[in-house]
Amino acid sequence: MRRVEVVAPNFKRRLSGVTSTVVQLIPQQANALGIATLGPGLPRELPKMRWWQLPALFARPEGKPFRIWHARRNTEMLAGVVLKHVLRAPLKLVFTSAAQRRHRAYTKWLIRRMDAVVATSARSGSFLDVPHRVVMHGVDTERFHPPRAAEDRWEAAGLPGRYGVGCFGRVRHQKGTDLFVSAMIELLPRHPEWTAVILGRVTAEHRGFAEDLRRRIEAAGLAERILFLGEVPDVRPWYRRLSLYVAPSRNEGFGLTPLEAMASQTAVVASDAGAYAEMIEPGRTGQVVPAGDQAALTGAIEAYLADPETTAAQGKEARAHVCDAFALAREADTLRAVYEDLWTAPHP
Incomplete structure (x- = not known):
């Protein structure tokens, strides 16, 4: 856990578009940084932390001033808010929004407590009331390839x-x-x-x-x-x-x-x-x-x-x-730039 710099929670067991994104993206991100998922229903080959390892989040990772908690759902944002603001874990919170509608008051409250917000498209970004960066999803062009056989x-x-x-x-x-x-x-x-x-x-x-x-x-x-x-x-x-x-x-x-x-x-x-x-x-x-x-x-x-x-x-x-x-590596590189901006910004 000391080498885990980013935690990508996935708090939904059933397959969804968000889960599919996590499954494809995490292995690509793991090529360049220490990242682990947390949650049920994910493939065994993904780098994971277990629930019993949650206390490790209260210690800083090796070589970084804090970990990044990258949420994609309200439940995951809420968990990050509790860990950071209630339990005082050394975390910065990132949220990726794909919704193309006005967020409800509760979701807006959670988003305002994020340290960085990512929109998956310009259209989804237009529904956000906070500064954000557009990072469109990518696809693994090795797994999805033209006919060969x-x-x-x-x-x-x-x-x-x-x-x-x-x-x-x-x-x-x-x-x-x-x-x-x-x-x-x-x-x-x-x-x-x-x-x-x-x-x-x-x-x-x-x-x-x-x-x-x-x-x-x-x-x-x-x-x-x-x-x-x-x-x-x-x-x-x-x-x-x-x-x-x-x-x-x-x-x-x-x-x-x-x-x-x-x-x-x-x-x-x-x-x-x-x-x-x-x-x-x-x-x-x-x-x-x-x-x-x-x-x-x-x-x-x-x-x-x-x-x-x-x-x-x-x-x-x-x-x-x-x-x-839309190569997956491009998405991973752009997200890493979001993380690096947080790590290198002045902090207490």
Whole structure:
């Protein structure tokens, strides 16, 4: 623990976008600084501190005047406030905000007690009332890479058609799964070489929503060309098999899936929810449409289905764009600069 300079708590057991960020980012950060996670449900290979090691936070780390507690949720901010301001642990508090809405009074109270605040996009930063720095999420361009082997080709999926279009994530209204299905019901009869896949979990409260979508697909006679594949052990080959990825969310915090798709050399059509509009270059790496606009989404998708060569060319541009602007190492380096500013600032 003396070598742990940064603690990244993760106080939510179920997988979420925040948890996914922690899982991908921490190993990259660990290449350059002493960092450990704290919390349940995280992979064993991540550097971790245990709950019984909490007393170690009351001693300064080796070579630093204090540790940094980097929170991403209200519960984690509250724990940091208690540790620093009530129990007097030598900590500085950092909070990353992805929310794209006005914060409630309680959250604002917590944020005002942070020593540094990071926004994951310019849009999320516009809802903050305190000084902040924009640090957009990155993606591991080694884990998410272009097709390299036969298993990365559409043919390996064993599904109909020559090209795949997909929508990944939890199946629910917020994610716009119904918008994707409606677009596919309209478009696939006109584009017989394409098949659509939907990957992601259906939770109990959204089972009725998913069943209604399946009934609509059956009624359209497209059950063999619009497929629900559920959760898969590894989503990465599916990104590589697709020619087009669609992210039709009605609202998002940040949203990593378009970056993962683009890093896999796949063009993207996305809504302007989350940070999607800040990561996609329209006409070069994909297209952005207003969130919830069925006609705009369907029209944007059809342009790609009708022109597979342009779709493939934009996929290559998307890969180059992500490597240049959204590599995970870039995010880790920028966050380290935030930490260094705190460590080197004058302090009592």
